[in-house]
Amino acid sequence: xxxxxNLSIKAVGGTGSSQVAEFPYRETRLAQSADKQVxxxxxxxxxxxxxxxxxxxxxxxxxxxxxxxxxxxxxxTTVLRILMTLETIQGGSIWIDGKxxxxxxxNGQLVKASQQHLRRQRAKIGMVFQHFNLFPHMTAxxxxxxxxxxxxxxxxxxxxxxxxxxxxxxxxxxxxxHYPAQLSGGQKQRVAIARALAMKPEIMLFxxxxxxxxxxLVEEVLNxxxxxxxxxxxxxxxxxxxxxxxxxxxxxxLFMDGGRIVEEGEPDQLFSAPTQDxxxxxxxxxxxxxxxx
Amino acid sequence: MSQLYSFLPMLLQGLVxxxxxxxVAAVIATVVATVCGVIRYSGWWPLRAIVGIYIEIFRxxxxxxxxxxxxxxxxxxxxxxxxxxxAVVVIGLNVGSYGSEVVRGALKAVPxxxxxxxxxxxxxxxxxxxxxxxPQAMRLAIAPMAxxxxxxxxxxPLVSLVTISDLTYEAMVVRQQTGNSFATFxxxxxxxxxxxxxxxxxxxxxxxHFSRGAETFATNKEAAAT
Amino acid sequence: xxxxxxxxxxxxxxxxRGFAITIQATVGGSVxxxxxxxxxxxxxxxxxxxxxxxxxxxxxxxxxxxLLVQLFFIFYVLPDVGIVIPPxxxxxxxxxxxSSAYMSEVYRAGIEAVPKGQWEAALALNxxxxxTWRRVILPQAIPPMVPALGNYVVLMFKxxxxxxxxxxxxxxxxxxxxxxxxYQYTEPVTVVGILYLLISIPVVLALRFIERRVxxxxx
Ligand SMILES: Nc1ncnc2c1ncn2[C@@H]1O[C@H](COP(=O)(O)OP(=O)(O)OP(=O)(O)O)[C@@H](O)[C@H]1O
Ligand SMILES: [Mg+2]
Numbered sequence: 001x002x003x004x005x006n007l008s009i010k011a012v013g014g015t016g017s018s019q020v021a022e023f024p025y026r027e028t029r030l031a032q033s034a035d036k037q038v039x040x041x042x043x044x045x046x047x048x049x050x051x052x053x054x055x056x057x058x059x060x061x062x063x064x065x066x067x068x069x070x071x072x073x074x075x076x077t078t079v080l081r082i083l084m085t086l087e088t089i090q091g092g093s094i095w096i097d098g099k100x101x102x103x104x105x106x107n108g109q110l111v112k113a114s115q116q117h118l119r120r121q122r123a124k125i126g127m128v129f130q131h132f133n134l135f136p137h138m139t140a141x142x143x144x145x146x147x148x149x150x151x152x153x154x155x156x157x158x159x160x161x162x163x164x165x166x167x168x169x170x171x172x173x174x175x176x177x178h179y180p181a182q183l184s185g186g187q188k189q190r191v192a193i194a195r196a197l198a199m200k201p202e203i204m205l206f207x208x209x210x211x212x213x214x215x216x217l218v219e220e221v222l223n224x225x226x227x228x229x230x231x232x233x234x235x236x237x238x239x240x241x242x243x244x245x246x247x248x249x250x251x252x253x254l255f256m257d258g259g260r261i262v263e264e265g266e267p268d269q270l271f272s273a274p275t276q277d278x279x280x281x282x283x284x285x286x287x288x289x290x291x292x293x
Numbered sequence: 294m295s296q297l298y299s300f301l302p303m304l305l306q307g308l309v310x311x312x313x314x315x316x317v318a319a320v321i322a323t324v325v326a327t328v329c330g331v332i333r334y335s336g337w338w339p340l341r342a343i344v345g346i347y348i349e350i351f352r353x354x355x356x357x358x359x360x361x362x363x364x365x366x367x368x369x370x371x372x373x374x375x376x377x378x379x380a381v382v383v384i385g386l387n388v389g390s391y392g393s394e395v396v397r398g399a400l401k402a403v404p405x406x407x408x409x410x411x412x413x414x415x416x417x418x419x420x421x422x423x424x425x426x427x428p429q430a431m432r433l434a435i436a437p438m439a440x441x442x443x444x445x446x447x448x449x450p451l452v453s454l455v456t457i458s459d460l461t462y463e464a465m466v467v468r469q470q471t472g473n474s475f476a477t478f479x480x481x482x483x484x485x486x487x488x489x490x491x492x493x494x495x496x497x498x499x500x501x502h503f504s505r506g507a508e509t510f511a512t513n514k515e516a517a518a519t
Numbered sequence: 520x521x522x523x524x525x526x527x528x529x530x531x532x533x534x535x536r537g538f539a540i541t542i543q544a545t546v547g548g549s550v551x552x553x554x555x556x557x558x559x560x561x562x563x564x565x566x567x568x569x570x571x572x573x574x575x576x577x578x579x580x581x582x583x584x585x586l587l588v589q590l591f592f593i594f595y596v597l598p599d600v601g602i603v604i605p606p607x608x609x610x611x612x613x614x615x616x617x618s619s620a621y622m623s624e625v626y627r628a629g630i631e632a633v634p635k636g637q638w639e640a641a642l643a644l645n646x647x648x649x650x651t652w653r654r655v656i657l658p659q660a661i662p663p664m665v666p667a668l669g670n671y672v673v674l675m676f677k678x679x680x681x682x683x684x685x686x687x688x689x690x691x692x693x694x695x696x697x698x699x700x701x702y703q704y705t706e707p708v709t710v711v712g713i714l715y716l717l718i719s720i721p722v723v724l725a726l727r728f729i730e731r732r733v734x735x736x737x738x
Contacts, residue, residue: 127413133406147414179506353716355677365704447585474595489583
């Protein structure tokens with residue numbers, strides 16, 4: 001491939017007019033340095049005529065713990081859902097380990113990714129949802145062990161052992177044979193975390209995993225997150241309204257508003273000395289609502 | 294009443310035919326309902342449109358008209374089926390058209406989060422349906438399916454109008470020979486009632502089987518408290 | 520073998536006349552079913568246990584046995600016990616009875632959907648039970664039932680084809696007679712099928728529209 005070729009990327013799926021985002025393919029690849037595990041490049045996301053993300057660029061280092069904060073509707077969830085391939089994009093591209101997520105290279109052209117390509121890329125990513133999304137017809141143990149068996153092809157015994165170890169880690173070993181309907185919200189969310197971990201992702205996405213919980217159950221889930229943060233070098237991307245936790249846990253915090261990244265920085269800097277007015281007013285509201293930062 | 298006993302073998306013969314038709318048509322209806330329901334839920338649009346037309350045609354006319362058409366018109370168009378085959382295909386397609394809406398509804402009722410969890414866990418399409426969606430949709434589809442299967446049994450007497458010797462046909466013969474309409478029809482009404490009840494009982498068992506994990510709110514609370 | 524359009528056109532007027540009878544039977548059966556269904560629903564809620572059990576098992580029996588056999592029963596047994604009525608009345612009776620068992624379930628669900636507070640308010644205002652039903656409960660319960668009841672009417676409309684077997688000269692019977700005398704079944708039976716679709720599909724679409732409206736108002 002010569003250095004001059006400009007490859008065009010077809011926008012993938014989505015509603016409305018499909019746009020064509022063009023960019024110099026080769027340069028991008030060179031720019032992808034080793035420590036950048038995930039890269040969003042000029043992402044455009046619309047629902048019908050409603051622009052949710054505009055020209056959003058973001059790169060995440062391997063092993064980084066990144067928190068996304070911002071007012072409701074600012075597009076935080078959308079960022080995670082796009083990375084998990086739960087939403088399509090209308091423009092831009094996403095790169096994981098130097099390979100595009102929604103596209104793949106065929107005959108020197110970037111074309112819409114095949115199912116195999118998507119599945120290969122997805123295998124690196126895990127997600128924990130706000131509303132758990134445990135499978136109601138399976139016990140806690142089955143919820144954790146079945147995906148390992150059918151997706152990763154692990155033998156049953158190995159998958160069950162792994163599942164029990166993870167249940168141990170989240171403090172729910174004795175709940176192994178309970179169905180989700182028999183667990184409290186906090187317990188469900190801990191099982192869901194264990195289920196995602198069992199797939200050994202390199203990147204984990206957490207979308208407000210404590211906001212559907214009663215206040216007294218929040219801490220037990222956050223403790224599990226602390227434990228993971230301490231013991232693993234996974235890249236972690238979390239959307240949260242728990243500012244104290246974001247400050248303590250993350251290497252970097254992003255403040256989003258209106259589908260753009262307004263400000264980013266190390267937690268100490270961003271929380272104590274924000275440079276943007278919008279960040280300041282958001283943090284003031286949070287404090288007024290009673291949270292300590 | 295006693296003279297009816299001598300006609301019992303005839304009625305039994307008819308009963309066997311009725312059961313055969315019911316079972317074969319039920320299998321056809323279930324397959325058709327599943328395939329068409331999945332297409333209606335998530336198919337490629339031209340396929341979805343074709344299935345939609347099939348459903349509207351079969352739901353818009355009486356099964357009697359459809360049977361009559363299959364028996365008297367299809368042969369004239371050069372399609373010859375045995376009466377039994379024509380009967381089970383028409384009944385199967387008729388009930389299947391209602392069933393596909395049941396299947397579509399059940400798939401739609403599986404919460405979005407379940408589909409999304411499958412993406413996040415990287416399930417293949419086959420595994421997604423096999424292990425997550427179908428088991429949950431089954432639980433929702435079983436009660437309406439039970440009703441449909443009772444409906445299916447109840448339209449089988451129509452085959453007596455197109456020369457098949459099912460239970461109702463034999464009853465008509467017995468009635469003519471004995472002149473005892475009351476006893477004859479009461480007998481087979483009871484038989485149909487028992488068959489319907491058996492179908493409902495079987496589906497209740499199935500429903501219990503597929504309700505794994507669907508605990509009551511009370512047990513949920515209880516467990517959470519401990 | 521092709522479709523003979525001229526012949527189809529030629530038999531069309533007879534078939535349309537047949538449909539007039541089909542519609543008469545549907546209207547008659549619906550009126551009976553709507554009234555009897557409500558009676559079943561009220562009896563099922565009655566405080567008299569015997570009445571409850573009787574109406575419950577009667578409607579269950581009607582739901583679990585075939586319409587065609589019920590039709591035969593009424594058509595052949597009534598004359599035996601000295602009740603001679605025209606075939607169309609026997610047909611309306613069978614259609615109405617069969618359908619009422621289903622409609623009673625619609626009424627039941629609709630009545631149960633009226634909030635408990637409405638009963639309590641009526642009691643607190645010292646309404647007579649009849650007034651409570653007539654002025655408070657049924658006016659709220661019935662509008663949301665319209666789509667479901669309508670679907671059973673459409674179902675009955677299609678099932679009137681069965682009356683052909685008890686010599687009622689409705690559309691299907693007319694088509695069969697034409698076939699028997701001319702040996703041309705394709706055209707009359709196909710035309711009957713199309714006429715059924717032409718009537719039932721618009722009604723079903725209208726019912727779906729009403730259903731959406733009812734849902735929107737509830738939301
Ligand atoms: N499926 C959808 N269809 C249409 N609009 C949507 C859809 N999902 C999200 N949106 C819109 O996209 C915008 C961003 O949503 P997103 O869920 O990403 O916000 P968020 O920052 O996660 O907010 P919150 O803090 O409330 O979770 C919102 O305005 C929302 O209304
Ligand atoms: Mg969100």
